[in-house]
Amino acid sequence: MLRTTLIILAIFVALFVGFVIYDLKTAKRRRETYRTKSSITAYLMLLPAVILAFLFILLPILYSLGYAFTDYYLLKPNDINFIWFDNFKNFFEELKTKGTLYNAIKNTLTFVVGVVPLQIGLGLLLSLFVNRPGIGSKIFKVCFFAPVVISLSVTSFLWLQILAAGENGLLNSLLGVFGFPPHDWLRDPKTAMPCIIVLSAWQGCGYQMLIFLSGLSNIRKELYEAASLDGANIWRKFWLVTWPGLRSTFVYIIITVFIGACRILTQPMLMTGYQDHTVTLSYYMYQQGYTFRWVGQSSAVALIMTIFIGGITLIQRRIFREKK
Amino acid sequence: MKKLLTSILSIMLAVLVAFGMTACGGGDDSTDADGNTIVKIMFHVNKTSTEGQAYLKRINAFNAAYKDEKIKAQGIFKARTAGASGYETELLNNQIEGTLADIITFDAPNTAAYAKSGLLYEISSLIPTSEQEKFFSLNKYDGKLFGLPIQESSAGFFYNKKMFAQVGINVSGYTAENPWTFEQFKNVCAQLKNAGKTAVDMRIDATKDETAPYLLYPFIYAAGGSFTDSTGYTATGYYNSASTERGFQFIKDLITEGYTSYEIGATDFFTGKVGMYLSSGWTIPDLDNKYKDFFANRDDWGLLPYPKDVAAASATGSWSYAITNNHHSNKEPIVKLLNWMTSAESSKAITDATGMIPARRDVQNDYAPGSPEYTLLKQLELSGRERPVTVAYPTFSTTFNQVITGLHSYSVATLLSTATNTLQLEMNRLQNLA
Numbered sequence: 030m031l032r033t034t035l036i037i038l039a040i041f042v043a044l045f046v047g048f049v050i051y052d053l054k055t056a057k058r059r060r061e062t063y064r065t066k067s068s069i070t071a072y073l074m075l076l077p078a079v080i081l082a083f084l085f086i087l088l089p090i091l092y093s094l095g096y097a098f099t100d101y102y103l104l105k106p107n108d109i110n111f112i113w114f115d116n117f118k119n120f121f122e123e124l125k126t127k128g129t130l131y132n133a134i135k136n137t138l139t140f141v142v143g144v145v146p147l148q149i150g151l152g153l154l155l156s157l158f159v160n161r162p163g164i165g166s167k168i169f170k171v172c173f174f175a176p177v178v179i180s181l182s183v184t185s186f187l188w189l190q191i192l193a194a195g196e197n198g199l200l201n202s203l204l205g206v207f208g209f210p211p212h213d214w215l216r217d218p219k220t221a222m223p224c225i226i227v228l229s230a231w232q233g234c235g236y237q238m239l240i241f242l243s244g245l246s247n248i249r250k251e252l253y254e255a256a257s258l259d260g261a262n263i264w265r266k267f268w269l270v271t272w273p274g275l276r277s278t279f280v281y282i283i284i285t286v287f288i289g290a291c292r293i294l295t296q297p298m299l300m301t302g303y304q305d306h307t308v309t310l311s312y313y314m315y316q317q318g319y320t321f322r323w324v325g326q327s328s329a330v331a332l333i334m335t336i337f338i339g340g341i342t343l344i345q346r347r348i349f350r351e352k353k
Numbered sequence: 354m355k356k357l358l359t360s361i362l363s364i365m366l367a368v369l370v371a372f373g374m375t376a377c378g379g380g381d382d383s384t385d386a387d388g389n390t391i392v393k394i395m396f397h398v399n400k401t402s403t404e405g406q407a408y409l410k411r412i413n414a415f416n417a418a419y420k421d422e423k424i425k426a427q428g429i430f431k432a433r434t435a436g437a438s439g440y441e442t443e444l445l446n447n448q449i450e451g452t453l454a455d456i457i458t459f460d461a462p463n464t465a466a467y468a469k470s471g472l473l474y475e476i477s478s479l480i481p482t483s484e485q486e487k488f489f490s491l492n493k494y495d496g497k498l499f500g501l502p503i504q505e506s507s508a509g510f511f512y513n514k515k516m517f518a519q520v521g522i523n524v525s526g527y528t529a530e531n532p533w534t535f536e537q538f539k540n541v542c543a544q545l546k547n548a549g550k551t552a553v554d555m556r557i558d559a560t561k562d563e564t565a566p567y568l569l570y571p572f573i574y575a576a577g578g579s580f581t582d583s584t585g586y587t588a589t590g591y592y593n594s595a596s597t598e599r600g601f602q603f604i605k606d607l608i609t610e611g612y613t614s615y616e617i618g619a620t621d622f623f624t625g626k627v628g629m630y631l632s633s634g635w636t637i638p639d640l641d642n643k644y645k646d647f648f649a650n651r652d653d654w655g656l657l658p659y660p661k662d663v664a665a666a667s668a669t670g671s672w673s674y675a676i677t678n679n680h681h682s683n684k685e686p687i688v689k690l691l692n693w694m695t696s697a698e699s700s701k702a703i704t705d706a707t708g709m710i711p712a713r714r715d716v717q718n719d720y721a722p723g724s725p726e727y728t729l730l731k732q733l734e735l736s737g738r739e740r741p742v743t744v745a746y747p748t749f750s751t752t753f754n755q756v757i758t759g760l761h762s763y764s765v766a767t768l769l770s771t772a773t774n775t776l777q778l779e780m781n782r783l784q785n786l787a
Contacts, residue, residue: 102786104470106449119782128775129755195616216615216761302561303751304758305771319442320747321779322466 037091041083096328103322116329132305133313136222136297140309141290143226144233148286149279151230152237157271159238160245170242174235181232185299188228189215192300218306225296225307233289237282244278245271280349284342291338310334383681389425390683392690395447395454397440397672399432407706408694415693424686426693429454448472453679455687456694458503461492461670461739462563462746465585468494469744469783474676475499479688487697487713489733492673494742500675501695502712504704507729507737508568508633508668510553510657511640513648516628520548528723529658529731535575535603538660542612545628552612553629554622555604560754566740567668568631569604569757571659574666574738576600585743586780592752593773596663598765603662605760615761623647629657633668634729638708656725658732665736671709748779 049072056065101109123130155173159166191199194213201211214220252270294311301307303316318327383391398405412426433440447453467473477498492500522544527533542552559565578597581588607613622630623644640648648654659667674694676687700711710730720727741749752772759768
């Protein structure tokens, strides 16, 4: 493992130094003496960041990519063999049994389909609500953004109290006032994932609100004035002025929310544990790697997930591309 | 410019060389400057905890006893701050780095996986049979000995004597030697329920870790069921057998008949709201010391054994010691430390600190007949059954938890079918692992 790391590091260093030499030689050939000096300074200043990026971003990615084609079992770290596509074969074989992996994919898709529109919709509504002058709007901004700064673990525990089974659960107590019997929200397969979707949308919508607000601030006020003069009502103003003005912001938000939603792990892990009705692909991947000790299999799932997320993101970019 | 480039390259090469040298370093660290043979032992608890202090005392006593033989034990304490898997990560990191301690502590269900992977050193020939027979259980895999338990555990039903007296329930005849039956257990639950009480906290909500599997697996053995074959590589036909289904159905019936539920709060038994509470010996100090308002003394609470169906079965298993397969070839001083730490004297000292049951039969104890400790010890002797010995234990534990949670919404047969498929798939993969 260490030898591999050193080889990768040597290749990386060689490539980096090669690039620096090439760049400096090109600059010299063009007699850009000022550029040469500044380039050297720039590369030196870049060096710590490059080393850190290599160690903590590039190296883990390369390792994960490599492990996906091995039989790396956590208890046998010194006995790693290439098994090529066997992990991927296992993945599809397990999928056929319609067991936990099948449920993980189904739950992840359910979560994505539920949380993306809900979180973005809520974020947009909140941004429109607070995008008005007045003292109240600032207070609301802080209130709506507050869940974002609280860690997901804390919010998950908070919602565990809200959704607790029995009469002591906050939600059940509230519903009890109206005569509803207590419900086990997180153990009932029908309600567990919707609860996680609502919690996640609530937790993240404040951040999307902030991004939408920055988008709203870029829309010129004259456009609204012109629309008013043309007799447009509030809905027409939104549809013809606000929405087109928020297009690029919306594309950014939909891509980031989609990627974040595909990676959901903390909420089901803390709120329900590894259960078929809430397990997600990231949780499955974690469980394969850490609990079941199959690092190779876990890396293969990560690779499949990356390809899936990357593919959908490219499709999204194509769909939302600005027409010239 | 060339000078600068040369400098950059030199720095990078120096970093590479230094990195390589650090990583390749190591060598034999089994002797100190005074010529003592160092034997390292790694524990899963904090040094300052009561249990940690007990280990430390035994290490110091060992060092004093073996001073002339120039053997010195060194304790490494890695508390399980991130759960058992965090401790395992530490172990594996040490294995990769080549810094694995000579003796480690590990949770008993990991025996098969650790032994198969080569992490543990076989000690069958190093521990005489006469010595092995003194332990209630041994950490065996494939018929070979790989570890010796630090202490033992057993569980049972803690019950509220005042509540039982109010309802008019007499359980004095149910002892470890004469356990009650599934039917008698249900009858007691029914009486409590009819009196408007929550009958029993079966801990069916504790499915995020090992708690539920540890406390509930004996019900399956009691119903005549099982989880795997003796090799630990076949689940089909065992985990989904009719007897196993009957065991889980018993737990499901307790839920559907309203005797237990997932909603019972963690302190409901301790605050007098629940009649019985399924737990291990570690609850005894809590009842003795923490909840004086509800349980002033031992006249207010008692401990009942696991109920039986076609057989009696009770929970066992705790943490154990094992010698590792590290680079130290001379195992003699290591075996001496292992024998010391598992001796009757050490066993007594450690269990006195933890409140658990001694791992050895020859440890003197003064448990009064009928006391909770006596019940646990007798139950361990008479009906203790270990959890399934399989390299796929983490998957077994996970699927067990899934079944217990699934009892809320699905039939036992459906749940066991899924669980069996998942476990069998994992077993097949592990069997194919070289």
